[in-house]
């Protein structure tokens with residue numbers, strides 16, 4: 593029997609990058625996966641790839657900023673699959689490297705509402721189910737930025753620091769129910785998000801290749817992370833092999849956080 597056979601997972605940000613890769617890996621390990629994303633078409637494409645490979649996947653259009661959409665997602669999953677075991681709160685957006693005084697107010701709101709409130713909101717939506725069944729794992733995508741920030745990414749870094757504190761608090765709150773909460777902290781990862789961290793157009797460091805190279809140089813293992821590297825860590829955290837781990841913030845960083 594495959595390791596995650598009969599488990600049901602929800603992955604936000606499942607249309608792209610780390611979410612898509614993790615969803616595929618969870619499905620390979622036997623889990624049924626609901627891919628939630630504001631990009632419904634992209635989520636549908638990833639779900640189709642999973643089904644073609646013999647897996648079980650559905651795509652659901654969800655804006656994680658909207659608590660009622662997160663609640664509806666969980667309702668739908670419970671209706672379709674009858675249970676929920678794994679919630680991966682991964683959807684997020686980047687910030688172009690910018691001096692704080694030039695960061696637009698709307699971007700600050702977006703970063704906080706997607707990267708922080710979206711995670712909180714998904715956790716709130718899954719809490720009754722996981723606590724009642726007295727099992728389950730919640731994993732969020734934090735970032736090395738949450739503990740080892742880079743200049744110009746101050747609001748993004750703050751959102752990831754918040755995710756780390758939130759997951760650790762949740763781990764304590766849910767431990768009496770046998771429900772675990774962890775996070776992964778990826779270093780710069782080769783996904784469509786990566787070039788979005790470059791400085792605003794027109795500035796000296798706006799070149800996407802240059803920013804990618806500057807990130808790579810700061811990783812002791814000498815390369816960017818691939819989405820599959822992060823997926824492996826998430827799949828470990830949600831498996832029974834990690835049964836004694838809660839509140840764990842797992843660095844997948846090639847040594848960057850040292």
Ligand SMILES: NC(=O)c1ccc[n+]([C@@H]2O[C@H](COP(=O)([O-])OP(=O)(O)OC[C@H]3O[C@@H](n4cnc5c(N)ncnc54)[C@H](O)[C@@H]3O)[C@@H](O)[C@H]2O)c1
Nearest residue numbers: 605607608609610630655656683684735778780781783785
């Ligand atoms: N790529 C990196 O270098 C890196 C490093 C550390 C952490 N992260 C984090 O990893 C997570 C995944 O990022 P990625 O690199 O795979 O990026 P990505 O851009 O490839 O994927 C992000 C996904 O989130 C979705 N999304 C954005 N806003 C949403 C919303 N409001 N509701 C629902 N879905 C929404 C997007 O449509 C997209 O499919 C993010 O939380 C990001 O902050 C990324």
